[in-house]
Amino acid sequence: MQTLLDVILPVFLVIGFGYVAVWRKLFPEAGIDGVMNFTQHFAIPCLLFQAIAGIDLGTSFDPALLGSFYAGAGLCFTAGLFGARLFFKRDWEDCVAIGFCCLFSNSVLLGLPITERAYGPEALTGNFAIVAIHSPFCYGLGITAMEIVRNRGQSPLVMLRGVARAMFRNALVLAIALGFVVNLSGVTVPAVVDDALTLVARAALPAALFALGGVLFQYRPEGDGRTIAMVCAIGLLLHPALVWLFGSLQSLPTDAFRSGVLTAAMAPGVNTYIFANMYGRAKRVAASSVLIATGASVITVWLWLMALGTL
Secondary structure (H helix, E strand, C coil): CHHHHHHHHHHHHHHHHHHHHHHCCCCCHHHHHHHHHHHHHHHHHHHHHHHHHHCCCCCCCCHHHHHHHHHHHHHHHHHHHHHHHHHHCCCHHHHHHHHHHHHCECHHHHHHHHHHHHHCHHHHHHHHHHHHHHHHHHHHHHHHHHHHHHCCCCCHHHHHHHHHHHHHHCHHHHHHHHHHHHHHHCCCCCHHHHHHHHHHHHCHHHHHHHHHHHHHHHCCCCCCHHHHHHHHHHHHHHHHHHHHHHHHHCCCCHHHHHHHHHHHCCCECCHHHHHHHHHCCCHHHHHHHHHHHHHHHHHHHHHHHHHHCCC
16 A cells, blocks of 8 residues: 555645645646646657657567457447446537546556556566557547547548548657657667657656646536546446456466556546547546546555455
8 A cells, every 4th residue: 555655646746736836826727728738749749759669569569468458448438438428418529538538547657657566677568568559549549539429420531531630630649650650660869859859758747747736626526526436437447357357368477467457457647638638528527537536546456456466
């Protein structure tokens, strides 16, 4: 439990700084939008580009691990989307944003440090494989679904154009694609450029978390409690349970099994709010789900670690 607090508490503190700064009018609400735009369009793309460009794509990509994790993620996206529609009567655009909250687990900020502290650095191979295609898969699915519902009633060609336009205008997707191009081509990024990217990338996570705190002040969970509870249950319980089931059926090696289940057990990441903010949909649900699920994960991740300890 102390290990989880050591990892999660700093995240809460940075979010809290943003919340208090806006609450006490030490930082303007309009400034929060600017910080979020900086992270969404510049800092996080730099972080993702460097991560993809530098990862070893040729080793440790276990199809069974990736299939287990992303099959579970896809089912959770579907459960969140249709759950929001059937139980809470949200419109389809909101449903896609809520489904994205159930899809995008915090694989980097929480998944990597918790797995490392629990099982050591050598256990991170499976985590890195998941992280390498996490954003492309999740954003690809989310953007495609959103453009389909936004352009419903139009011809398939119009919908395809909408998807392609959204994908190729998204800084995060472009950064990931460029990272794969650099990685697969063997091109070396000049040291001075790489250093500049590193400077910007270092600001990505703390700035995004600070901005999220300000966003939470603007979008408090008033009237969305049941929807947020559904997101938390799907992300913290259903996703890891599905990965456990699929991994068991495929007899995943223990290290890969642990990486898959623990990564799936992480709370929704800040990218869920970034996605909601891109389309102006379900922003309060996304922001509050990140905070509440991160707090609840102190208990749920501890329970999953105990279950994994029985292997």
